[in-house]
Amino acid sequence: MSPAASTDEGWTNPLRDPADRRLPRIAGPCGLVLFGVTGDLARKKVMPAVYDLANRGLLPPGFSLVGYARREWADQDFAQIVHDSVRQHARTEFREEVWKQLAEGFRFVQGDFGDDVQFDALRRTIEELDVSRGTGGNHAFYLSIPPKFFGDVIGQLQEHGLTEGPEGSWRRVVVEKPFGHDLASARELNAVINDVFPPESVFRIDHYLGKETVQNILAMRFANNLFEPIWNSHYVDHVQITMAEDIGIGGRAGYYDGIGAARDVIQNHLLQLLALVAMEEPLSFDAVNLRAEKEKVLSSVVLPSRLDLHTARGQYAAGWAGGEKVIGYLDEDDIEASSTTETFAAIRVDVETRRWAGVPFYLRHGKRLGRRVTEIAVVLKRAPHLPFTETATEDLTQNAIVFRIQPDEGATIRFGSKVPGGAMEIRDVNMDFAYGGSFTESSPEAYERLILDVLLGDPPLFPQNAEVELSWKILDPVIEHWARRDAAPTADGIDQYAPGRWGPECADAMLARDGRTWRRP
Amino acid sequence: MRELTGTSAAGIAAALVEARTSAGSPAMGMVMTLVVVVDEDHATQAMECAREASHEHPARVLGVILGDGRGHGRVDAQVGTGAGWSGETALIRLHGEVVKHPESVVLPLLLPDSPVAVWWPVDAPHDPAADPLGGLAQRRITDAAGATTARTKAIGRQAAAYAKGNTDLAWTRLTPWRALLAAALDQHPAKVTAASVSAEKVSPSADLLVAWLSLCLRVEVSRHTSAGPGLTEVTMTTAEGDVSIARPDGLLASFRSPGQPDRPVALKRRTVPELLAEELRRLDEDDTYAAVARHLTKES
Numbered sequence: 001m002s003p004a005a006s007t008d009e010g011w012t013n014p015l016r017d018p019a020d021r022r023l024p025r026i027a028g029p030c031g032l033v034l035f036g037v038t039g040d041l042a043r044k045k046v047m048p049a050v051y052d053l054a055n056r057g058l059l060p061p062g063f064s065l066v067g068y069a070r071r072e073w074a075d076q077d078f079a080q081i082v083h084d085s086v087r088q089h090a091r092t093e094f095r096e097e098v099w100k101q102l103a104e105g106f107r108f109v110q111g112d113f114g115d116d117v118q119f120d121a122l123r124r125t126i127e128e129l130d131v132s133r134g135t136g137g138n139h140a141f142y143l144s145i146p147p148k149f150f151g152d153v154i155g156q157l158q159e160h161g162l163t164e165g166p167e168g169s170w171r172r173v174v175v176e177k178p179f180g181h182d183l184a185s186a187r188e189l190n191a192v193i194n195d196v197f198p199p200e201s202v203f204r205i206d207h208y209l210g211k212e213t214v215q216n217i218l219a220m221r222f223a224n225n226l227f228e229p230i231w232n233s234h235y236v237d238h239v240q241i242t243m244a245e246d247i248g249i250g251g252r253a254g255y256y257d258g259i260g261a262a263r264d265v266i267q268n269h270l271l272q273l274l275a276l277v278a279m280e281e282p283l284s285f286d287a288v289n290l291r292a293e294k295e296k297v298l299s300s301v302v303l304p305s306r307l308d309l310h311t312a313r314g315q316y317a318a319g320w321a322g323g324e325k326v327i328g329y330l331d332e333d334d335i336e337a338s339s340t341t342e343t344f345a346a347i348r349v350d351v352e353t354r355r356w357a358g359v360p361f362y363l364r365h366g367k368r369l370g371r372r373v374t375e376i377a378v379v380l381k382r383a384p385h386l387p388f389t390e391t392a393t394e395d396l397t398q399n400a401i402v403f404r405i406q407p408d409e410g411a412t413i414r415f416g417s418k419v420p421g422g423a424m425e426i427r428d429v430n431m432d433f434a435y436g437g438s439f440t441e442s443s444p445e446a447y448e449r450l451i452l453d454v455l456l457g458d459p460p461l462f463p464q465n466a467e468v469e470l471s472w473k474i475l476d477p478v479i480e481h482w483a484r485r486d487a488a489p490t491a492d493g494i495d496q497y498a499p500g501r502w503g504p505e506c507a508d509a510m511l512a513r514d515g516r517t518w519r520r521p
Numbered sequence: 522m523r524e525l526t527g528t529s530a531a532g533i534a535a536a537l538v539e540a541r542t543s544a545g546s547p548a549m550g551m552v553m554t555l556v557v558v559v560d561e562d563h564a565t566q567a568m569e570c571a572r573e574a575s576h577e578h579p580a581r582v583l584g585v586i587l588g589d590g591r592g593h594g595r596v597d598a599q600v601g602t603g604a605g606w607s608g609e610t611a612l613i614r615l616h617g618e619v620v621k622h623p624e625s626v627v628l629p630l631l632l633p634d635s636p637v638a639v640w641w642p643v644d645a646p647h648d649p650a651a652d653p654l655g656g657l658a659q660r661r662i663t664d665a666a667g668a669t670t671a672r673t674k675a676i677g678r679q680a681a682a683y684a685k686g687n688t689d690l691a692w693t694r695l696t697p698w699r700a701l702l703a704a705a706l707d708q709h710p711a712k713v714t715a716a717s718v719s720a721e722k723v724s725p726s727a728d729l730l731v732a733w734l735s736l737c738l739r740v741e742v743s744r745h746t747s748a749g750p751g752l753t754e755v756t757m758t759t760a761e762g763d764v765s766i767a768r769p770d771g772l773l774a775s776f777r778s779p780g781q782p783d784r785p786v787a788l789k790r791r792t793v794p795e796l797l798a799e800e801l802r803r804l805d806e807d808d809t810y811a812a813v814a815r816h817l818t819k820e821s
Contacts, residue, residue, distance in 0.1 A: 011710045013703060013706045013707055013710065014706070014713070014737045014738050014739075015699070015702055015703040015706050015734075015737050015738070016703050016706075016707075017737075017809060019808040019809060020699075020808070020809040021803060022696050022699070022799070022803075022807070022809070023696070023699055023700050023703055024696075024700055026700055026701075026703075026704040026707075028704075028707055028708065029708050054787065055787070057697050057700060057701070057787070057788075060704060060708065061701075061704075061776040061784040061785075061786045062776075062781075062782075062784040095787065095789065096772075097772045097773035097785075097787040097788075097789060098787040100773060100785050100787070101773070101784075101785045101786055101787045104784070104785065131782075132782050133782065133784065134708070134778075134781040134782060134784065136708070
């Protein structure tokens with residue numbers, strides 16, 4: 001139900017009833033102020049998501065979108081940019097009447113992030129919208145800009161009285177990853193933001209957490225009796241969390257070099273996925289209880305003492321991937337030949353709880369791997385006794401429960417079955433649950449869900465300070481270890497791996513040491 | 522598409538499995554069985570709508586055409602799985618004696634252990650829950666606006682025959698309106714003293730909306746006739762002035778509330794597949810519809 005269903009005076013909306021579950025949650029009157037209008041993310045994700053929300057009737061009448069950027073644009077030029085991006089990237093069909101509803105609320109303010117006069121203009125624009133569009137003083141500031149500008153923008157917002165609206169209204173800020181590049185910088189960034197916005201008004205977007213399958217991990221774990229009994233070290237041998245990309249860094253050298261795979265993906269996405277798979281049952285599904293369980297499990301994550309044996313990294317070399325000739329990382333534009341930034345990273349972590357003692361979690365992420373896939377594989381122990389001959393079970397490996405996050409969202413259970421025929425021969429088979437062939441077409445994009453949650457003020461899917469800092473605490477020693485190795489006189493450089501495969505040999509060796517192998521996702 | 526003549530439930534079931542295997546995908550991702558009870562004239566269109574709706578809810582769609590009930594019983598069927606779609610369909614034509622026993626054909630074809638929905642796109646039985654096919658289902662979907670006879674009475678009759686699991690697309694059509702009206706009061710929290718609904722002359726949705734508003738707001742709700750299409754305006758009167766949503770063209774509405782500027786809101790009339798997909802999203806009892814149906818019956 002909408003948080004606006006009842007007001008302070010005890011007035012309840014007679015048209016709302018918790019039993020009436022057809023009524024969608026529509027955000028209350030509000031507007032979105034977008035910094036970094038020309039960026040890829042704004043054009044490919046944020047603007048289309050706003051349109052899709054409007055098309056599904058989930059935005060309030062009068063919703064307004066304000067763009068702030070350096071370009072010399074009028075409101076119409078900005079509207080044209082949004083129009084083009086919606087036409088190109090929106091999920092739902094383009095409808096003139098939806099566009100009309102949105103277009104009247106577009107405003108553009110031209111200025112730098114340090115421009116006093118223009119932030120004043122921004123305040124006047126917002127005040128004008130409250131009058132002409134009825135946005136009621138409620139505005140979310142979406143910082144789709146590099147983190148180094150956060151300080152400037154947030155300082156300006158505060159200085160110009162934009163961080164506090166009239167009585168009873170809200171102001172929220174939305175930021176994207178990266179949330180710092182190590183613990184210290186993450187703390188610094190948190191300090192800058194929290195100086196001005198209270199923690200509950202800060203929404204960190206990790207688009208993975210908006211995905212249906214990620215939310216389904218919780219549904220599958222806690223709504224069923226089928227999985228929970230085996231969800232522990234008695235039955236689980238280990239867990240592999242993989243996010244593979246088939247592309248290289250593309251034109252993102254400036255962003256990527258010096259950051260690398262571990263910081264870019266493991267710190268946020270993979271550790272969040274780990275938290276969801278490993279956490280205990282929350283008291284309820286509200287933000288506070290979910291966060292409490294996630295924080296608990298992240299606090300109990302420890303790294304192996306021998307980081308040289310239980311981590312692996314690499315850089316993609318030149319070669320052939322998917323039938324195309326591709327260049328290596330070091331040949332990419334603007335990358336120094338001496339760069340030691342990893343494009344593949346794998347680490348082992350252990351979760352020190354009664355449930356997970358002795359069950360390693362292997363996290364890996366890489367660019368230019370075999371195919372684009374994100375999955376979580378919970379690999380079970382072998383049956384304690386097999387009353388078959390050894391030859392009968394030669395093809396039988398370990399049972400596994402696999403959550404596919406993307407693409408083809410769904411789940412797979414892998415188990416042994418008899419091969420039809422006279423002899424007793426047992427082999428692995430897969431049982432697959434897909435969200436229907438085309439079901440995914442109609443399921444909302446992660447950004448839609450997350451932006452709507454921001455406007456509704458519903459925070460369960462957003463990581464807060466503590467989670468971000470805990471994740472850095474886990475990852476920092478690994479990154480420092482790699483840095484030490486590169487600085488050592490015996491440094492032998494970083495392993496190269498063939499593109500279009502599944503990463504460097506040292507990653508296979510890392511699992512072989514534990515007597516395990518990576519799953520081919 | 523495979524044609525079967527003079528077949529039985531077992532024959533149809535075998536043809537479904539065969540079609541699935543030859544399509545190369547023996548996996549079943551289907552979540553429910555949707556039974557469409559329709560006449561010959563509307564069959565093609567109804568099956569198309571059901572197929573579209575089942576993109577969101579992969580289903581086994583069984584079309585049932587009840588033919589002439591005289592003479593010897595005969596079952597014919599067209600069976601197929603579509604390309605690029607995870608469901609499957611069988612259009613079953615019944616002739617002769619078996620017309621009185623359609624459930625004997627449909628029951629063996631229901632997917633094991635998963636929900637069943639029955640949809641009557643045109644004329645529905647007066648008491649869907651007592652219907653032999655309706656009795657198989659958790660969800661019975663009628664469409665008062667699709668009735669070919671006694672259209673003015675159709676919704677009243679369905680409301681009077683309400684049983685757990687019944688629903689009507691006339692109610693589904695109201696969801697965006699109701700959402701907007703509720704949002705309007707969120708934005709403008711005030712006591713509503715009167716309300717009015719304007720719609721074309723025969724509009725089961727308008728009848729339900731009047732009932733819903735008077736039930737929730739406990740005020741007199743007047744009903745006015747307009748040229749349509751469908752619902753055209755809803756007004757709620759408060760001490761400060763009227764809150765109203767007017768949609769003259771079936772596409773774009775204008776939202777008015779006291780002390781606020783007029784704002785356009787997209788409010789398109791939805792297609793049948795969209796309505797059906799919404800209806801299949803929840804298969805438990807719709808308590809609000811139950812209350813509205815009771816209210817409608819009491820008032821008339």
